[in-house]
Amino acid sequence: xxxxxxxxxxxxxxxxxxxxxxxxxxxxxxxxxxxxxxxxxxxxxxxxxxxxxxxxxxxxxxxxxxxxxxxxxxx
Numbered sequence: 001x002x003x004x005x006x007x008x009x010x011x012x013x014x015x016x017x018x019x020x021x022x023x024x025x026x027x028x029x030x031x032x033x034x035x036x037x038x039x040x041x042x043x044x045x046x047x048x049x050x051x052x053x054x055x056x057x058x059x060x061x062x063x064x065x066x067x068x069x070x071x072x073x074x075x
Contacts, residue, residue, distance in 0.1 A: 003023055003024075003054060003055070003058070004021055004022065004023055004028070004054065004058055004059065004062050005021075005022050005023075006019060006020060006021045006022065006062055006065070006066060006069075007019075007020050007022070008020075008069055008070075008073055014032055014034065015034055015035060016032065016033055016034055016035070016070070017070060017073050018030050018031065018032045018070075019031040019032075019066035019067075019069055019070055021062055021063075021066065023052070023054070026044075026046070026047060027044055028043070028044060028052060028054075029041055029042060029043045029044065029063075030042045030044075031063065031066040031067065031070060032070075033070050039067055039070070041063070
């Protein structure tokens with residue numbers, strides 16, 4: 001059972017596209033590659049000061065796929 005989904009997005013505060021990772025209706029993380037910088041990840045807190053719990057293989061695959069998606073969608 002997959003609990004995560006992702007999408008490529010264009011946001012106003014970034015020059016390039018980003019890769020958003022979501023769990024239900026909450027954003028978990030965002031991968032970006034801005035000019036002159038390497039790939040970076042922002043990880044957001046879980047609701048109500050809780051902790052995220054994901055299958056490690058699924059989360060790792062989502063991160064790796066995100067980098068590949070951003071590589072193939074330069075802006």
